[in-house]
Amino acid sequence: MTDVESLLHPARLGPALATATADHRWATFDARLIAGGKSNLTFELTSAAGELILRRPPQGPLLPSAHDMAREARVQRALAQTSVPVASVVYAETAAQTLDTPFYAMEKVAGHAIRDTMPTGYATAPADRHKIADALIDTLADLHSIQPAAIGLDDYGRPEGFLARQVARWRKQSLASRSRDVPALDALATALAADLPASPPPGIVHGDFRLDNCLMDPAHPGRVAAVLDWELSTVGDPLTDLGLLLFYWPQHGEPNIPLVPTVTTQEGFPPRSHLLSRYAERTGRDVSAVPFYEAFARFKFAVIIQGVAARSAAGMMAGQDFGEVESDVIMLAEAGLDALGAA
Incomplete structure (x- = not known):
């Protein structure tokens, strides 16, 4: 209640x-x-x-x-x-x-927040679902093309050393919110810290960019009405957003990940490879290091659900209960190690 x-x-x-x-x-x-x-x-x-x-x-x-x-x-x-x-x-x-x-x-912006099911009668044609994917990746590319200083956000983050601080920060968050040790998660944090790629030029990072953090225009599936949930935004390595979006884009036949929307497994949604190639084309960025960013996305999400479970158990989430997540944290950590080739 x-x-x-x-x-x-x-x-x-x-x-x-x-x-x-x-x-x-x-x-x-x-x-x-x-x-x-x-x-x-x-x-x-x-x-x-x-x-x-x-x-x-x-x-x-x-x-x-x-x-x-x-x-x-x-x-x-x-x-x-x-x-x-x-x-x-x-x-x-x-x-x-x-x-x-x-x-x-x-x-309040009018729009569809799409998670596990499509709104009734919305984007039923495969072409329209493809448009949703294109609109999402184009919006992310547009965000990353903005010069922070041009809109008064030059002091919004510290891009130098961004990836190293991110790994350290999320490891610290994990230690603060976990109920017991998770060796695989600690191993992933260590592997990430040891394999940092060179970051591209900095941009505005949303920090949790995915389909259900955007409202899609009810009349035009190829338009994002609003991007929501800017809690984790900063100025830093934009490829962290790309890695997270790809993580949040499951494909047909893949196992479900708790708390991750599954709608993109439905017919008509393009594969992750399409999002990756369209982003590279729109931004001109080298995306060869994306496996690192996908591994980091799994690490970050594992820590997030640790925190969600801890806050829920402490009665801090207004009565919402998200269940036991320890096995899911281990699964995500092991998948991240696999992505890095460190398993």
């Missing part, structure tokens, strides 16, 4: 939204937790004035550098002036005031 009162403090949030929007109808609202959020909590707010989406961290102690609402709001506001589609930020608090934690509210 979601405790809206303690998570959203309606008596305080309503007046704050009314002031920010200059619309008194936001003084009172209804709230619904949107299922599927595995890290930050996402609510749909409804009032006589319309609808907004609110993002806030989970309750309880948080891991260092995680759940940074100020970064999410900042990057979306910066990208609003580019061709990368994002939701407009309506209100943001970077200090723990109204909700006793930083948060932000943004417009």
